[in-house]
Amino acid sequence: MKYSRIPAALAAVALLTSACGSPQAATTDGAIRVGIVYSQSGPLATYGAQYAEGFKAGLSYATGGSGKIGDRAVEVTYADDAGDPVKAVAAAKDLIGKGYKVLGGSTSSGVALQVAPLAAENKVLFVSGPAASDAITGANKYTFRSGRQSYQDVLTAKSYLGDGKKVLVFAPDSAFGKSNVDAVTAVLGGAGATVTSIAVPATATDFTPFASQIKSAAPDLVFVAWAGTTAGAMWQALDQQGVLSSTKVVTGLDIRASWAGFGAGGTKLNLLAHYFDGAADNAAYQALKAGVPSGKTDLFHPDGFAAAQMIVHALQTSPDDVDKMVAALEGHSFDSVKGKLTIRPEDHALLQPMFQAKLTGADAVSAAGTVTAEDATPPAATMKG
Structure with missing residues (x-):
């Protein structure tokens, strides 16, 4: 699952080569x-x-x-x-x-x-x-x-549903977001939950209206799948509108630099983790x-x-x-x-394997469990070609 990203330019560095990141660079014979x-x-x-x-x-x-x-x-x-x-x-x-x-x-x-x-x-x-x-x-x-793929994230989230029946997916309007909606619908919907979603335009910068929609829907669980640099503003809006305190919010643990972006409500979240140090x-x-x-x-x-x-x-x-x-x-x-x-x-x-975690500070996370590869196995897809 992708969540907030804090862009940082990366200069292409050659690895065991003189290519230096350029597709036009010459190669060594026999390489x-x-x-x-x-x-x-x-x-x-x-x-x-x-x-x-x-x-x-x-x-x-x-x-x-x-x-x-x-x-x-x-x-x-x-x-x-x-x-x-x-x-x-x-x-x-x-x-x-x-x-x-x-x-x-x-x-x-x-x-x-x-x-x-x-x-x-x-x-x-x-x-x-x-x-x-x-x-x-x-x-x-x-x-x-x-x-990993989105379905594996959602299988990790399944344990958080409990007896809840109303699930709302909050995600960007993109291939990544749609993949998460489909996976949540298949996994949690397949377990008997009613799944709805809010697809947020990539250009959105004000998340208060979307947070209000979540609050009005009164779901038992909100599954947040986020991608982009606006995560900080999104989480702030969800916290200010009372979403984090009124329902169970499950999301993924992003890169370390983004953890502070969860803001004051970070410790209220149930975190899925593809990986952390x-x-x-x-x-x-x-x-x-x-x-x-x-x-x-x-x-x-x-x-x-x-x-x-x-x-x-x-x-x-x-x-x-x-x-x-x-x-x-x-x-x-x-x-x-x-x-x-x-x-x-x-x-x-x-x-x-996948992991569960809890945020204990702006730059600290504690392990909360491991989901085995078997328990996080997505259904087989049909090979297209």
């Missing part, structure tokens, strides 16, 4: 080229920065520090899509035209849903990143994901922590780390045959930052 198209700039830049840092740490970890598959260097080119599907498709086409057979990235759901069919048309491996739309799962045989402790986590410049891991670092692990596994199986890469990933299980991850072969869903 295996990987293209990462993600949000270096735009509203999701902070998420993109975490993904890229995680990818670099994961590539080093998965290759034992060599940056190589056999005796061939993995050469990574980073391209900025600025969260714009048109720019993403243009960058992906440019890389594919240069012979790249492996692409990663997609911070935005809208971007991933445009790049996925391009991957199928050109028979290149595409490992989507933090993009959470459920529609990415089963998009086609060449598309995988290295993060220290949610799990294992060799992959320690490697990620050591590889992150700040020394503190955050929400989407694991997505980049897992993407690198998946890509390395695929390349180790066959560095040049994409169909063999796909076959190697289907059904593959591996230990990553969050714990054991498994790629479901029939639709490429990434099965993984």
Whole structure:
């Protein structure tokens, strides 16, 4: 689930390559080229920065520090899509035209849903990143994901419903928002709840009218799925209008920098967590922590780390045959930052544990529980191509 984002520009940094983030950069003969198209700039830049840092740490970890598959260097080119599907498709086409057979990235759901069919048309491996739309799962045989999907967030929220029957989804009017509405309707509606929704225009800056709508609806549970830089204003409006104190509000824990944006009502929230620093402790986590410049891991670092692990596994199986890469990933299980991850072969869903948390301060969170990968397993999707 995506929540508030505090954009921060990320300069493209070359990884084991002289590409320096430019799709036009020259490559070294014999190298295996990987293209990462993600949000270096735009509203999701902070998420993109975490993904890229995680990818670099994961590539080093998965290759034992060599940056190589056999005796061939993995050469990574980073391209900025600025969260714009048109720019993403243009960058992906440019890389594919240069012979790249492996692409990663997609911070935005809208971007991933445009790049996925391009991957199928050109028979290149595409490992989507933090993009959470459920529609990415089963998009086609060449598309995988290295993060969680909205349905997994909603399955984590299911335990909060209790005996309540009225659920309201508060989300942006976007592919991400619609994915959450669909997932809540399927999961909580399927459990007997009546699900309604409020879709907020992306241009909204005054949330008081929307908060009043929530209050008037008097739901037993409000499921908030947010994306963008306006989260602070949104939460303030919900708190000021009494929404947080009049009903149970469930939402996701966003990046650390956003926690203060919950404001005074933050401790009233029931938080779902894709990940937070220290949610799990294992060799992959320690490697990620050591590889992150700040020394503190955050929400989407694991997505980049897992993407690198998946890509390395695929390349180790066959560095040049994409169909063999796909076959190697289907059904593959591996230990990553969050714990054991498994790629479901029939639709490429990434099965993984999820977490529950409570905010205890502006910069402090405590673990409240773990939802197993089995309990957070989304229903199988039909592979589209």
